[in-house]
Amino acid sequence: MKTAVKDVSKESIAQAATLIQAGQLVAFPTETVYGLGADALNPTAVLQIFAAKNRPADNPLIVHIADVSELPRLVDAIPPLAQKLIDAFWPGPLSIVFKKSAIVPAQTTAGLATVVIRLPAHPDAIQLIHAAGTPIAAPSANQSGNVSPTTAQHVQEELNGVIPLILDGGDIEFGLESTIIDCTSPQPLLLRPGSITQEQLEKVVGPVGAPDETEKPASPGMKYKHYSPKTPVVLFTKPENLQAALVAHPRRSCVIHHSKALAGSGEVSVPLSHNPTHAAAALYRALRQADTLHCDVIYVETFPKTGVGVAIMNRLEKAASHVIG
Ligand code: TXA
Ligand code: MG
Numbered sequence: 001m002k003t004a005v006k007d008v009s010k011e012s013i014a015q016a017a018t019l020i021q022a023g024q025l026v027a028f029p030t031e032t033v034y035g036l037g038a039d040a041l042n043p044t045a046v047l048q049i050f051a052a053k054n055r056p057a058d059n060p061l062i063v064h065i066a067d068v069s070e071l072p073r074l075v076d077a078i079p080p081l082a083q084k085l086i087d088a089f090w091p092g093p094l095s096i097v098f099k100k101s102a103i104v105p106a107q108t109t110a111g112l113a114t115v116v117i118r119l120p121a122h123p124d125a126i127q128l129i130h131a132a133g134t135p136i137a138a139p140s141a142n143q144s145g146n147v148s149p150t151t152a153q154h155v156q157e158e159l160n161g162v163i164p165l166i167l168d169g170g171d172i173e174f175g176l177e178s179t180i181i182d183c184t185s186p187q188p189l190l191l192r193p194g195s196i197t198q199e200q201l202e203k204v205v206g207p208v209g210a211p212d213e214t215e216k217p218a219s220p221g222m223k224y225k226h227y228s229p230k231t232p233v234v235l236f237t238k239p240e241n242l243q244a245a246l247v248a249h250p251r252r253s254c255v256i257h258h259s260k261a262l263a264g265s266g267e268v269s270v271p272l273s274h275n276p277t278h279a280a281a282a283l284y285r286a287l288r289q290a291d292t293l294h295c296d297v298i299y300v301e302t303f304p305k306t307g308v309g310v311a312i313m314n315r316l317e318k319a320a321s322h323v324i325g
Helices: 010-021 044-053 080-089 123-132 153-160 196-205 239-248 278-290 307-317
Strands: 005-006 024-030 034-037 061-062 094-099 113-118 164-168 181-182 189-192 233-238 254-259 266-272 295-302
Touching: 005 010, 010 024, 010 123, 010 164, 010 196, 024 123, 024 153, 034 153, 044 254, 061 094, 061 295, 080 094, 080 196, 153 164, 153 278, 164 278, 239 295, 254 278, 266 278, 278 295, 278 307
Parallel strands: 005 164, 024 164, 061 113, 094 181, 233 295, 254 266, 254 295
Antiparallel strands: 024 034, 094 113, 181 189
16 A cells, blocks of 8 residues: 655645545544544444554553543543543543443443543644544554654554555654543543643543552553663663773664763763653653664663653653663
8 A cells, every 4th residue: 555645734634534435444644643543433344443453452542532512422431530621631542441332332442431532723633623523542653562653754653554544643742642641430540641741640530540450450451561662761760880880891883962061971862851841742752762773772762750751751661671779
């Protein structure tokens, strides 16, 4: 299959909407990462997402809507806490777990009785969902386990020849997948940290807990190794530990850092902003760039686990083989 990459325009949105209606796949920008979309209510279309990404069949999809008015028919009920979150954060990078209604196919939710819904803030995504006239199921537009794409070019690297169309909406704003929160039980649970932080959520709904992962994972996707470049990733916290590792293991090293003092470390160094929000937006691009440099190892400087730093570290710890402190 030939994959077309088109700038977002009235014509390309119309073409994308026609493809979605015909049960095909389209990659499109959101404010978090690029998504790989299909008609969320068409089981055959949804199964194609799993095939294109090599996604394990037990990993459910997020359903994207263009307007809050589309929510009631997809869910069994809207709990009061979920309504507060919707009022505070939609449209935006927050995905909410609901008990699903009968019209959401089991293929979309991987057999779960719940469905995760998100109203994205990206105008291109909104236009596409409106034009398609159906909710769009969309995981990140990468091969399962790889780093999520934050440009149309990244999507091409992942899915060229596998899908008919990539909508190019330029760079994205946040660069980390949406925060996922479960409000189906009395205590809200944070299933995946993201750019909307725990502190922001708690201001709206009070204390937010962590899921008990000892039995079965509350968010099936979180159990898989994720966000991984092909080159081994090693995290470091203290610049002196990096320097010691570079001396102890001389090999071709790429250093992704936010401390200015580390500029020029290793064979290649990739600077990130010290500001976690800005660093998050550039993180996946940096990991992909590092992966093209044919290094033996990618060292990444850790961020403090506060605010958006929690989400950055969640992704980095899944990408990394170990931490040298
Ligand atoms: O920012 C985002 O959320 C992006 C853009 C495209 O919207 N999408 C995204 O999708 O990150 P994906 O498939 O890469 O991650 C979805 C996560 C997975 O960890 C999945 O297991 C979890 O959401 N999930 C989906 N449905 C669920 C459900 N009913 N209950 C618990 N977790 C669920
Ligand atoms: Mg993903």
